[in-house]
Amino acid sequence: MKVWHFTEAAYFEGWNQDELTRRTLRVEPPSRMVDPVIASQLLNRYLDEWELADELGLNIMVNEHHSTLSCMTVSAILPIAMLARRTKKARLLFLGIPTTNRMDPMRIAEEVAYVDLVSGGRLEMGLIKGAAWELFSSNLNPVRHMERFWEAHDLIIKALTHLDGPFAWEGKYFNYRKVNVIPRCFQQPHPPVWIPGHSVSTARGAAKHGHVFATFMAGKMAKMLFDAYRETYRDTFGQDAPLDRLAYLAMTAVGNDERQVNRLVDDLMQYPPSIGQTSPQYVNPPGYASPADNARMLIKSGKANATFSLGAIQTIDGQPLAGDFDRAAYARAGVLFAGTPPQVVDQIKTFSEAVGGFGHLLSMGHGGPMNHENTAASMRLMAKEVMPRLP
Amino acid sequence: MKDKNVLVVETIDVHGIAVEIARGGSGPTLLYLHDGDGVEQANPFLNRLAATFAVIAPSHPGFGASALPGHFSSVDDLAFFYLDLIEQLDLRDVTLVGASFGAWLAAEIAIRSVERIARVALVGPVGAKLNDTPDPDLTDIFSLGEADLAKALFVDPPGSPDYSKLDAETVARMTRNREGMALFAWAPTLCNPKLRWRLHRIKRPALVLRGVRDGVVPLHYAKAFAAALPDARFIEIDHAAHFAHAEQADACAAHVVAFAGQRGTK
Numbered sequence: 001m002k003v004w005h006f007t008e009a010a011y012f013e014g015w016n017q018d019e020l021t022r023r024t025l026r027v028e029p030p031s032r033m034v035d036p037v038i039a040s041q042l043l044n045r046y047l048d049e050w051e052l053a054d055e056l057g058l059n060i061m062v063n064e065h066h067s068t069l070s071c072m073t074v075s076a077i078l079p080i081a082m083l084a085r086r087t088k089k090a091r092l093l094f095l096g097i098p099t100t101n102r103m104d105p106m107r108i109a110e111e112v113a114y115v116d117l118v119s120g121g122r123l124e125m126g127l128i129k130g131a132a133w134e135l136f137s138s139n140l141n142p143v144r145h146m147e148r149f150w151e152a153h154d155l156i157i158k159a160l161t162h163l164d165g166p167f168a169w170e171g172k173y174f175n176y177r178k179v180n181v182i183p184r185c186f187q188q189p190h191p192p193v194w195i196p197g198h199s200v201s202t203a204r205g206a207a208k209h210g211h212v213f214a215t216f217m218a219g220k221m222a223k224m225l226f227d228a229y230r231e232t233y234r235d236t237f238g239q240d241a242p243l244d245r246l247a248y249l250a251m252t253a254v255g256n257d258e259r260q261v262n263r264l265v266d267d268l269m270q271y272p273p274s275i276g277q278t279s280p281q282y283v284n285p286p287g288y289a290s291p292a293d294n295a296r297m298l299i300k301s302g303k304a305n306a307t308f309s310l311g312a313i314q315t316i317d318g319q320p321l322a323g324d325f326d327r328a329a330y331a332r333a334g335v336l337f338a339g340t341p342p343q344v345v346d347q348i349k350t351f352s353e354a355v356g357g358f359g360h361l362l363s364m365g366h367g368g369p370m371n372h373e374n375t376a377a378s379m380r381l382m383a384k385e386v387m388p389r390l391p
Numbered sequence: 392m393k394d395k396n397v398l399v400v401e402t403i404d405v406h407g408i409a410v411e412i413a414r415g416g417s418g419p420t421l422l423y424l425h426d427g428d429g430v431e432q433a434n435p436f437l438n439r440l441a442a443t444f445a446v447i448a449p450s451h452p453g454f455g456a457s458a459l460p461g462h463f464s465s466v467d468d469l470a471f472f473y474l475d476l477i478e479q480l481d482l483r484d485v486t487l488v489g490a491s492f493g494a495w496l497a498a499e500i501a502i503r504s505v506e507r508i509a510r511v512a513l514v515g516p517v518g519a520k521l522n523d524t525p526d527p528d529l530t531d532i533f534s535l536g537e538a539d540l541a542k543a544l545f546v547d548p549p550g551s552p553d554y555s556k557l558d559a560e561t562v563a564r565m566t567r568n569r570e571g572m573a574l575f576a577w578a579p580t581l582c583n584p585k586l587r588w589r590l591h592r593i594k595r596p597a598l599v600l601r602g603v604r605d606g607v608v609p610l611h612y613a614k615a616f617a618a619a620l621p622d623a624r625f626i627e628i629d630h631a632a633h634f635a636h637a638e639q640a641d642a643c644a645a646h647v648v649a650f651a652g653q654r655g656t657k
Contacts, residue, residue, distance in 0.1 A: 136534065141464075143574040172462075281536050286569035287577075294566035295559065302555035 001352070001359060001390040004093060005053035005379060006061040006249065007366035008271075009046045009079075013038055014069040015274060026068040026133050026278045034069075043072060045372050047079060047086075052376055054087035056383035061093045061362055066101070066137040070274055076126070077111045084119035092119055095194055095214060095362070096126025100145045101138035105152040106179055109159035113185040121186035126194040126214075127153055133282035143287030148173045150205070153193075155179070160190040194247065200228045207232035207241065214247035214362060219313035219321075219333040222248060223355040230356065247360035248352075251367060253338040254381035264378055265327060265338050270368030272335070316354040341385035348390060361390070396434065397441045398448065402456070405476045411456040413448040416441025419509075419653065421486040422477070423448040424493030427532075427572035429455050429564060432637045433490065439644035443653045444486060449476065451496070453571035455564055466518070466575050466583060470499035477507050486651050490514040490636040491607070492576060495586075502589040512598040512647045513616070514636045515608045519586040520579070521615045529581045530607045533573070543606025544634045581607075590619040597623035598650040600643055602631030624650070 014033050016022045021029055050060045062079045065071035073079060076094035083092055092115075097108050116123040129149045135142050151171050158167070159181050166178035185191060195206040196214040203225045206213040213229045215222050226246050233241035251271065253264035289297070313321050315332040330336040331347040334355070339347065352358055363382060366375045397415035404410070413430060415437070421444035425433055430448050437446050451469055453459035463469070473496070477485065485508045489497030495518025501511055521528050530543055541548035554562055599617040601608060610627075617623040628635040628642055636643045 139578045141574065141577045143570055143577070279536060281534060281540075285533060285573060285577075286566075287573035291563060291566040291570050294569070295563040298554035298562050298566065299557070299559060300555070302553050303551075 001348075001361055001387075002059055002091070002244070003361045003363050003382060003387045003390070004059040004061040004091075004247075005050065005382075006063070006362055006364045007046055007049065007375075008063060008065075008071040008364075009043065009073045010271075010274075010367070011039060011042065011069045011072050012270075012369050013042075015270075015277075021069065022277075024277055024279045024282075025070045025274055026065075026131075027136055027282050028279060029069055039072065046366075047082060049366065049372065049375055049379065050079065050083055050090075051086050052379060053383075054083075054090040056379060057089070057387070058363070058379065058383050059091040059093065060087065061095055063095055064098060065131060066098075066134045070277075077115060080123070081111075081115050081118070084115050084122070087119075087122075090122065091124055092122050093124035093194065094126050095124075095196055096128040098130025098134060098138075099127045099152040099156070100149045101130035101134045101140055102152070103138070103140070105155045105174055106159055106176055106181070108152075109156045109179075109181050112156070112191060113160060113181050113183060116185040116187055116191050117183055119186070121191075123185075123187070123191040124194060124212075125191040126196065127156065128196055132284055132288045133278055135285055135288065136282055141287065142285040145288065146201075157190060157193070160185050196247075196249075197225070200225060203229040204232040207245075208236050210237060210245070212245050212247055212360070214249060214360070216249040216362070217251075217313065217335045218248075219335060220316050220318060221314070222334060222358075223316070226356050226358065243357050243359035246358035247362055248334065248355070248358045249362035249364060250334055250351075251336045251338075252344065252361075252363045252365050252378070252382060253336070254341055254344050254378045254386055256340065256381070258340075260377070261339055264370065264374055265336070267368045267370040267374070268336070268338075268364075268366075271364075274368075316351065341381055341389075344382075344386050345389045348386070352391065357391075395438075397438055398434065398446070405472065405479055408452055408460055408472065409458045410452065410476070411450045413437070414446065416444055416446045418444045419484060419486060419651065420444065420482050421446050421488060421647075421651075422473075422482060424473070424487070424489035424496045425450065425454070426491035426493050426634065426636075427568060427576065428634075429568040431455075431564070432634065433640075435640035436636045436644055439640055440488070440647060443648050443651075447480070447482070451493075451571065453574060454568050459571070459574075464574060466496060466499050469496055469575065470503055473500045474504060483507050484509040486510050486512065486647070488512045488514075488647060489516070491517060491633060492572065492581075494518065495576075495581070495583075498586060498590060498593065499583070501593040501595065502586070505593060505595050508595055510596045510598070510651060511593060511620075512600070512650055514600045514643060515602060515605050515633045516599060516613065516616050517576075517581040517608060518583060519590065519616060519619070520582045520584045521587055521612055521619070527580060528609065528612045531580050532607060533577065533580070542632070544632055545638050546602070546604050546630050546632050547638070587619065590616075591621060594621050596650070597621075598646065599623050599625045600635060600646060601625070601627055602633060602635035602638070603627045603629055604632045605635070607633040 064076035166180035169176040193211040207229045255261035334351045398413040450457040494513035494516035601613040617625040631639040
C-alpha cells in the first residue's frame with residue numbers, strides 16, 4: 001500500500017473567530033481577516049511538511065479550493081510545481097484540479113505536461129469536479145456539470161496524447177481552434193489519472209477509463225463504491241482491477257503512547273465539524289444534484305437545505321457515527337486511523353479488508369490546529385512504523 | 392373571491408418537445424410565461440385572467456413536467472421555442488404576460504418578433520443589464536438564504552413547506568423548476584447583457600408592474616426597463632414584493648385587463 005501525506009493547508013487561525021466564521025468558512029469570510037505574515041509562514045510550513053514526506057519515503061498529495069479558510073491552496077498545480085523541484089522520489093499527486101470549475105482545460109493540460117517534465121515523470125493527475133460552493137466563485141453553471149467534467153477530461157487526455165500537431169475541438173462546453181501542447185508530458189501516454197467521488201456513477205466512470213478511483217472518509221459506503229468500480233473494471237477490461245486502482249482518504253494520527261495520540265486526535269478532530277461550516281444556500285446550488293436526487297433529499301429531511309455531517313457516515317457494521325467522540329468507532333468507520341503504530345496498522349488492515357482492499361492510503365496527517373512538531377512526529381511514525389507493515 | 396380552477400392541463404408536442412400547457416377561459420388570447428418557481432403559483436392570477444382571456448400557460452422546457460432538450464442552455468433557446476409554439480398554435484394578437492424570469496422571456500420573444508403579439512405586460516421584469524458599471528442591477532437570488540429569499544419575493548412569505556409531507560411529484564416539480572432556473576439564469580445572473588440594446592424592437596404597448604417591496608428588482612431598474620421600451624406604462628403594486636402576481640393576483644390581473652382594454656368580469 002502506498003501512503004500519501006495530505007493536508008488541506010488551512011488557515012486555521014481564521015476559524016471560529018467571530019459570528020460569521022463560526023457559521024461559515026467558505027465563500028463569505030472577508031480576506032481582511034487573513035494575517036499575511038501568518039499565512040506566509042503557514043504556506044511555507046505546509047510545503048516543508050510535504051518535503052519532509054519525500055524524505056521519509058511518503059508520497060505527496062495536495063488539493064485545491066477557492067474562497068475558503070479551510071484550504072489556502074488556490075491552485076493545486078502551484079505547490080506541486082514547487083515540490084517537483086524540491087523533492088526527489090515522491091510521487092506528486094494533485095487531487096485535484098477542479099475541472100468542472102476551471103474554464104480552460106487546455107491550460108490544465110499544458111501545466112500538467114510542464115510539471116510532469118520538471119519532476120521527471122512523478123506527476124499523478126487528479127481531475128475533480130470541484131465543490132458545489134465553488135460554482136459561486138467560478139460562476140460556471142451547476143446544471144450538467146458532470147457532462148462538462150467529462151468533456152474537459154476527454155479534451156485534456158487528447159491534448160496530452162495527441163502528438164501530431166494542432167487539432168480543433170468543437171465541443172458542447174469547450175471550443176478551441178488549435179490545441180497543441182508543447183512541450184508534451186514526460187510520462188507516456190500521459191500521467192496516471194485519478195478521479196475522486198462519492199457516487200457509484202463516478203466510480204463506474206473512473207473504472208471505464210481504468211483511472212484510479214479515490215473516495216474520501218466514506219466509511220461503509222467505500223465498499224459499495226469500490227465494488228462498483230471493481231465490477232465495471234472487470235466488465236471493461238476482462239480482468240480484476242489491480243489494488244493500485246483504488247484509493248482511500250482518512251485522517252491519521254500516529255503516536256508513541258496514548259497521551260501523544262490524544263493530543264494529535266484532539267487537534268485533528270477539529271477538522272470534521274468544519275466541513276459543515278458553509279451557509280446552506282451555497283452547499284447544494286440548484287442543478288448540482290439531479291432534480292430526482294434533490295427531491296429525495298427534501299422529502300427525507302423535510303427541510304430546504306441538508307448539510308454534511310459526520311452522522312451520515314456509517315461504520316463497516318452499519319452503525320452511524322455517534323455524536324460523542326469515540327475513537328474506535330471513528331476507526332471502524334474509516335474516518336480516522338489513530339493510535340500507536342501497531343494499532344494503526346491493525347485499523348487500516350481491518351478497514352481495507354472490510355471494503356475489499358485498496359492500494360493507496362491518502363493520509364490526512366494534518367488538520368485543524370496541529371502544529372508542525374506534532375504533525376512531523378506523526379508523519380515519521382507513519383513512514384517508519386506503519387507503512388512498512390501495510391499489505 | 393375564490394375562483395374555481397378553470398385551467399385544464401394537457402401535453403402537446405412542439406417540434407419534438409413534450410410541453411405541459413394549462414389552458415382555460417375564453418376571449419382574446421393571453422400567453423402567460425411563468426416565473427422561476429413554476430406555473431403553479433400563478434394559478435389565482437391566471438384564473439382571474441381566464442374570466443377575460445383565453446389563457447395559455449405552458450411550463451417552459453425544463454420546468455414543471457415539460458421536457459428539456461439536451462441542447463437547451465439559454466433564454467435564447469426558450470425564446471425560439473416560444474416563437475415555434477405561438478406559430479404552431481396559430482396564436483394571433485397575443486397579450487403576452489410574463490412574471491420575473493417569465494418577463495425576461497417575454498422580452499426575449501418580443502425582440503425577435505412582435506408579428507403575433509399585440510401587447511406585453513411584465514411583472515417584476517429581470518433579464519436586462521441596465522447600468523454601465525460592473526455592479527449588478529439585480530439581487531442574486533441564488534446567493535440568498537431561504538429566509539432572505541422569501542422576503543425578497545413576498546411581503547408575507549407563505550412559509551417554508553415541510554417537504555416530508557408533500558407528495559413526491561410536487562417536490563419533483565419544485566426541484567425541476569429550480570434546476571431550470573439555474574440552467575437559464577445562473578450566469579450572467581438573471582440577465583442577458585445584450586437585451587438592453589434590443590428592447591427598442593418591442594414596438595407594442597407595454598405595461599410594467601412592480602411590487603413596491605420587490606427585493607430582486609429595484610425601483611429605478613423597473614422604471615429604466617419601462618423607459619427602454621418604446622411604449623410602456625409603469626405601475627407599482629401595493630403590499631407586494633417580487634412575486635406581485637402571486638401575492639396580489641387580483642390587482643395584477645385587473646391592471647392587465649385594463650391595459651388590454653378588455654372589459655373585466657368579476
